[in-house]
Each structure stands twice: as structure tokens, then as C-alpha cells.
Amino acid sequence: MSNTSLENTGLATKMIHAGAEPDPSTGAIMTPIFQTSTYVQSSPGQHKGYEYARSQNPTRAALESALAIIENGKYALAFSSGVAATDAVIKLLSPGDEVIAASDMYGGTYRLFIKVFEKFGISFKFVDTTDPANVSAAITSKTKLIWIETPTNPLMNITDIAAIATISKQAGTILCVDNTFASPYLQNPLDLGADIVMHSSTKYLGGHSDVIQGALIMNDSLLKDQLYFIQKSCGAVPGPFDCFLVLRGIKTLHVRMKAHCENGVIVAHYLRNHPKVDKVFWCGFEDHINHEIAKKQMRGFGGMLSFTLKDESIEAATKVLSSTKLFSLAESLGGVESLINHPASMTHASIPREERIKNGLTDGLIRLSIGIEDAADLVADLGQAIG
């Protein structure tokens, strides 16, 4: 259904109908997987809007229209991975430009910034964005982009998107928000003043741990033109089958997220009351330092949390990580099945240890992606693993 006819509908209706138009040639209710590299022209330059599949593909177009609708944006672009989407945003910049980025964020984003882009003359300043004053203080005339992630991976820190958007507008910089953890069901950064929303669609949007993909959503047409140019020129586009999978995932995003949130509440409270557990990092607790901001900008607290044991040794954490039966030990998150992860050695191993520890990501930290199995089974599994 078109963007305009879904404008005033509820979230569930948007998730199910966004981007879905019956196929004009057959009436097929589901968007076909247009597995083609090129399109036949009737005479030179005479085509149906599709020339070559790196530039345009109808399955991808349907997905991009769905992504725009569910993030309350005008435009969306799909990429072959989350980091490919991030890469495209940084390619808006030129040597000499500065980026202010959150000190606590996905390890792969950090690696891309430092190991790939610094050598092209772009500099990155990492600050604790949970206090907007730190962002204001770091801005210089060279700052062109502010990159935040909220909630953060893996410490579940919350940054006030509206406050950072105000600072960014005053400074004339672009604000990009990695919205992977919240998903569009729980949070819409464009509504809060962000310029670009980035997703690892691999996670909640796909939802079934069967695809790698990324997305950017925006309202500004100039920004869209620049990012589309980068998308087609650099070529990190997703294949049509992968677009179909994410399009299908989006249809159940609202039911899955509701279930992730419900299980998240139960597991968070169970862990907090467990005698062997030290800290539980989850923004749904009323005494979480930024709980009020989380409540203001999110519609729920999601299915991600991290915790530490009172026994801080790596051995104790390793025992839990290797003993769960329902929680599979794996990187990634956001699928229907529960996963357990050790950020220090897995998802965040690319961040130097001193940097990690400084930001509170200790060696014993355990991260959970709480799936949508029966909550009682998840709690029992964690119980037997913690012992």
C-alpha cells in the first residue's frame, strides 16, 4: 500500500501492509523475487524505470518503501549489510571532516570508523552521548556527523535523541541514529529530529536469523539523492531474495517485538533477583540512569539485556555461556530464538580491552538476546546455567 494511504493507520497495519502492492502482471499478493540482473528496453533509453539491478530492483523497491513507512520517513535505501549502510553514511564525508560518535556502540561500527575510515583522513571523537553536554563540548567547525546508538550494544545505555538532534541542528551537522536494538516498533528517531536512521536489518527487521542486510531511512531528498548515488556507485546492494526475507520479516515485527518485550521484562527481573547475579543492564528498570528518557522516546524496552555475575572471573562467565541449552551461544540478536553472547571475546573483540573496560564493558559481561519462546523455559534455562 502506498505511503499516503497508510499515513494515519496503526503500527500493526503499517507493518503488515507497508510496501505490499499486488504484482501488476499476475495479481500475486506477495511481491515476487525479481531474480534478474537487467531489464529489456524497447528502444535505447525506453524502459519501465528499471535499467540494471545494482541501481533498481522491484523487490528491493518494495522493501525500501516498507522501510520508509515503518520508520515514518519519506525515503529508504537497503544495503547488503548493516555495516554497508554505515559505510555509505561515512562516504558522505570528505578528508578533514570530524565525526562525533558514541563511546559505547556496536564493535563493528567502531572498527569501520577507526580501521577503515581514519586512514582516509576522517577523524572520530568518541564521547559518552548519554550526557548531551559531552556532544556539545566536542563539536568543532569540522564536525559534520554525529553518530549515536540507543539503546547501546551491549550496555543498554540510553541517549536522548531529541536533545542530540537539537544540538546537531544548531551545529549544522547530520545526526544518524543506529536504531537496530529498538526497531521501528519501539522507537522512531526521525520523529525526534534525527536526519538518518540506520538499521542492521539482520536483527529484528529480518527477525529469523536467516539474512544479513542493512537500511538507511531519511526525510531529506538531497540526502536521499546523495546516499542513493553512493549505494549504486559503491554497489553494496542486497539481493532480491534477501529483500523478500526482510519484507516478510517486517510483516510480523509488531507481534514479535511485543513478545520480545514481555519476555524481556520477566528475564530482567528474574536475573536482578538472582543471588549470584551482580548487575543487570536493562533500560526498563525504574532506577536505570536514563529510564525516564527511555520511557519518553521508546514504546517498550525490547528483548536485549546484559548482566554480570558476582563472581567476576572469566571462568564463571564461561561456565554460564557454555551451559545454557535454549539460549544458543552465538553472535547476532533479534531473532525469534534466544541467544547468549560474550561481548568481550565475540561481538566487541575488535575494541581494544582498555577502551572496553573504560566504557564499562567488562570481561565477565554476558549479553542476552531474549527470544520469543515461553518465558518460563528461558528462566529455567538461565537458572540451571547460573546454578
Ligand SMILES: *Cc1c(COP(=O)(O)O)cnc(C)c1O
Ligand atoms: C549487527 C549490528 C550492526 C551491523 O550490522 P550487520 O548487518 O551485521 O552488518 C550495526 N549496529 C548494531 C547495533 C548491530 O547490532
